[in-house]
Amino acid sequence: MVKSLSKKIYLYLIFFFLYAPILILIVFSFNGSKSRAHWTGFTLSWYGQLFHDQQILTSLYNTLIVAVISSLFATVIGTAAAIGISRMRKLPKAMIINVTYIPVLSPDIVTGISLMLLFVFLHIPLGFITMLMAHITFNLPFVILAVLPKLKQLNSQVFDAALDLGATPMYAYKKVILPEIMPGVITGFLLAFTLSIDDFVISFFTTGSGFSNLAITIYSMARRGIKPEINALLTLMFISILLLLLLVNYRMSKDTKNKA
Amino acid sequence: MKKRNWIAYPHIVWMAIFVLVPVFIVLYYSIVSISDNGIQLTLKHFARVFEPLYLNVFIRSIELALISTAICLLLGYPAAMILASKNLSKRNMLIVLVIIPMWMNFLARTYAWMTLLERNGLIDTIVKAIGLPPLNIMYTDYAVVLGMVYNFLPFMILPIYSVLSKTNKSVIEAAEDLGATPMVTFKRIVFPLSLPGVMSGITMVFLPAVTTFVISELLGGGQYTLIGNLIQQQFTLTMDWGFGSALSIFLMILILISMGIMSKYEKENEGGGLW
Numbered sequence: 192m193v194k195s196l197s198k199k200i201y202l203y204l205i206f207f208f209l210y211a212p213i214l215i216l217i218v219f220s221f222n223g224s225k226s227r228a229h230w231t232g233f234t235l236s237w238y239g240q241l242f243h244d245q246q247i248l249t250s251l252y253n254t255l256i257v258a259v260i261s262s263l264f265a266t267v268i269g270t271a272a273a274i275g276i277s278r279m280r281k282l283p284k285a286m287i288i289n290v291t292y293i294p295v296l297s298p299d300i301v302t303g304i305s306l307m308l309l310f311v312f313l314h315i316p317l318g319f320i321t322m323l324m325a326h327i328t329f330n331l332p333f334v335i336l337a338v339l340p341k342l343k344q345l346n347s348q349v350f351d352a353a354l355d356l357g358a359t360p361m362y363a364y365k366k367v368i369l370p371e372i373m374p375g376v377i378t379g380f381l382l383a384f385t386l387s388i389d390d391f392v393i394s395f396f397t398t399g400s401g402f403s404n405l406a407i408t409i410y411s412m413a414r415r416g417i418k419p420e421i422n423a424l425l426t427l428m429f430i431s432i433l434l435l436l437l438l439v440n441y442r443m444s445k446d447t448k449n450k451a
Numbered sequence: 452m453k454k455r456n457w458i459a460y461p462h463i464v465w466m467a468i469f470v471l472v473p474v475f476i477v478l479y480y481s482i483v484s485i486s487d488n489g490i491q492l493t494l495k496h497f498a499r500v501f502e503p504l505y506l507n508v509f510i511r512s513i514e515l516a517l518i519s520t521a522i523c524l525l526l527g528y529p530a531a532m533i534l535a536s537k538n539l540s541k542r543n544m545l546i547v548l549v550i551i552p553m554w555m556n557f558l559a560r561t562y563a564w565m566t567l568l569e570r571n572g573l574i575d576t577i578v579k580a581i582g583l584p585p586l587n588i589m590y591t592d593y594a595v596v597l598g599m600v601y602n603f604l605p606f607m608i609l610p611i612y613s614v615l616s617k618t619n620k621s622v623i624e625a626a627e628d629l630g631a632t633p634m635v636t637f638k639r640i641v642f643p644l645s646l647p648g649v650m651s652g653i654t655m656v657f658l659p660a661v662t663t664f665v666i667s668e669l670l671g672g673g674q675y676t677l678i679g680n681l682i683q684q685q686f687t688l689t690m691d692w693g694f695g696s697a698l699s700i701f702l703m704i705l706i707l708i709s710m711g712i713m714s715k716y717e718k719e720n721e722g723g724g725l726w
Contacts, residue, residue: 275459429551
């Protein structure tokens, strides 16, 4: 009894540690003054001002647009590549997978500066396009790593059977292979999307002064003090993530219960 | 069966342009000196990396990252064990709760620690109320380590949890039936079986910790330079791309060596990863 109680307390402490700063963000989003340390009374005004703050809204929009385009693009190219790679002979397969691993293993800062040097070398002005290309680059490996295991599980004869029954290769891919590997494709897409939304370091090095995402905006504010509107925005994001995940989790656990 | 590898070509071309070419550009910048006399091969950038001043930065970064990794392991392993012992539906919910903080912008979360840690901040106020002297850990190594542990703890918990939850319970029961004490069962059965998870946890905490520049800049106050800060400064402040590239290459070599050592211990990655 004592043992299970101490386990419970330990777990609560770990969760308290993980959520303390988030709690601070939420509490200070209702703070009457701009101070990040002193509580001066309750207000909702930051939430109102958030929707009039052009800088924050633009960077939120930029974050989302880069995340959507880069993860969709990476999912399409990556899924196709995974199918191609899974059919290759051992040596070229190993070579390509190793190169694909490089952005996963490199520290973000090294990926960031090497891409920045590439863009400078090619005389591409740093901004939206370069940040997008950088995000596609670090998203691609995660899509491939998510899809490849699904292809490994796939029975290769199913595809041949489809062809024998008169399906064109394109049709067989669409109707036979794609549905089978769909869970991997979706995992890859979600992974890519979250990584893109969350990225600061690589974006920081691959964009110019004219185009910043949310992370860069927060970074540039951190020295002078983050605007309370950011706290309000993060609180809204936190609540939506929480609701979304709890909903997904609820449905998943219901599914597993139904199966069992 | 006809091979249809061509659908992998866009990816291969992309990787060649955006991964391989940049590696060579970094290599190129690290071994040339560009001046009015033209471009010459040089080793001066790498020579600078080995100056005591900069070597110390490497040693400090590795030290702080190792300390943070050790603390993450000490805090994370018991947490992962407790999580793995819960029943299925409760477990999934708790894992989601471990993951959610990672989805919040990490800069903002690190910034929130400044509120907690700074002089007259929340923690000091509480400490003073109890009657203890203020901690004043803001802008010290303690604050940087705390920031690292905070940001990377989930990366330690999740892989260990995923291995522990797949561990065959009957092995543990067998050990208990054969008279092993809980301590012996843990030392001889549970821990060795969870090693793949521990290894990937260590890798996933150590790598970002050793290369971070944001945590040290915000919580260390900029006066405490780590490798990440040093590299960042070369590209944003001093514009010494040659030295910055040499530092990056040296860092990559260090990481490859340490991962080589790690993978020696990690025979088969049996579900130790995050995904």
